[in-house]
Amino acid sequence: MxxxxxxxxxxxxSEHILPEKFSDIPAEDGVVLTRLLKPIIEHxxxxxxxxxxxxxxxxxxxxxxxxxxxxxxxxxxxxxxxxHIYFQKRLNTCWRRFVVCKEMYHCxxxxxxxxxxxxxxxxHRLMEALSEDTSAVLGVFKPLKSEEAAEILALxxxxxxxxxxxxxxxxxxxxxxxxxxxxxxxxxxxxxDFSFQRHYLEAMSSLRKPLLF
Amino acid sequence: xxxxxxxxxxxxxxxxxxxxxxxxxxxxxxxxxADELCEDALGFQNAIKEGRAIEVAAVD
Numbered sequence: 209m210x211x212x213x214x215x216x217x218x219x220x221x222s223e224h225i226l227p228e229k230f231s232d233i234p235a236e237d238g239v240v241l242t243r244l245l246k247p248i249i250e251h252x253x254x255x256x257x258x259x260x261x262x263x264x265x266x267x268x269x270x271x272x273x274x275x276x277x278x279x280x281x282x283x284x285x286x287x288x289x290x291x292h293i294y295f296q297k298r299l300n301t302c303w304r305r306f307v308v309c310k311e312m313y314h315c316x317x318x319x320x321x322x323x324x325x326x327x328x329x330x331x332h333r334l335m336e337a338l339s340e341d342t343s344a345v346l347g348v349f350k351p352l353k354s355e356e357a358a359e360i361l362a363l364x365x366x367x368x369x370x371x372x373x374x375x376x377x378x379x380x381x382x383x384x385x386x387x388x389x390x391x392x393x394x395x396x397x398x399x400x401d402f403s404f405q406r407h408y409l410e411a412m413s414s415l416r417k418p419l420l421f
Numbered sequence: 422x423x424x425x426x427x428x429x430x431x432x433x434x435x436x437x438x439x440x441x442x443x444x445x446x447x448x449x450x451x452x453x454x455a456d457e458l459c460e461d462a463l464g465f466q467n468a469i470k471e472g473r474a475i476e477v478a479a480v481d
Contacts, residue, residue: 263474398449
C-alpha cells in the first residue's frame with residue numbers, strides 16, 4: 209500500500225514543489241498540507257468529494273471518524289460518492305492534520321467491499337478489533353488492517369521519509385528532539401520515535417524507492 | 422433501552438439510509454473496551470445528528 213504514498217507525494221511535488229532539504233520546510237505550516245492533498249485524493253481515490261467537520265463533542269477515545277455515502281448532490285450532477293470526515297474541535301493543528309490525513313487515506317485504500325464497514329455486524333467486529341481486548345477477533349479482518357495501514361500512510365505522507373533520512377543522525381544522537389521533529393512536520397509527537405526506528409525507517413526508504421529527491 | 426440497543430438502533434438506521442463505510446481514529450494513548458468504544462462512537466454520532474458538527478474548509 210505504500211505505493212499510494214509515492215503516488216500522492218509525486219503528484220503533490222509536481223503541483224506544489226516540495227523543498228529538497230528539511231531546513232527549507234516553512235516553519236509555520238509543515239511540509240505537506242492536507243488542504244492540498246484533499247483535491248489529489250478526490251481525483252485519485254474512490255470518492256468524488258471530501259467534507260471536513262469539527263465537533264465540540266468531547267469524546268474519550270474517538271478522535272475522529274470517516275463516513276462514506278452515495279449522495280444526490282444536484283439536479284444535473286447525479287449521485288456522487290461523498291466522504292464526511294469528523295474530528296474533535298479540541299485537537300491541536302498537528303492532531304487535526306494527522307487525523308484528517310489518516311481518514312482521507314481510507315478514500316484511497318478501501319476499494320473492495322470486504323475492506324468497508326457497511327453493516328452492524330462489521331461495525332461491532334471493528335469495535336472489538338480496535339479495543340484493548342483484541343483477542344476477541346480471530347483471523348484477518350480487512351477493516352482493521354485498513355485502519356492500521358491508513359495510520360502508517362498518514363505518517364509517511366506528512367513526514368516523508370526523504371526528510372527523515374536527513375534528520376535521522378541528529379535524532380539518534382539527541383541533537384534534535386521528538387518535539388522539534390513534530391514541530392517541523394506538524395505531526396503529533398507520539399508518532400515521531402516510531403518513525404525513526406531503524407528497521408521501520410529502512411523498510412520505508414526501500415519500499416518508497418525511487419524517492420522524490 | 423440499553424446502551425447497546427441504542428447503538429444498534431442508531432447505526433442500523435445509518436446503514437439503512439446509505440452509510441456504506443465508517444472508520445475511526447482512536448486515541449493511541451488510551452485503552453478502551455469494545456463497549457466503551459461503542460458508547461463513545463454513539464455519543465459522537467448523536468452530536469453529529471444534533472448539528473454539533475460544523476463544516477470547515479481546511480485544517481491547515
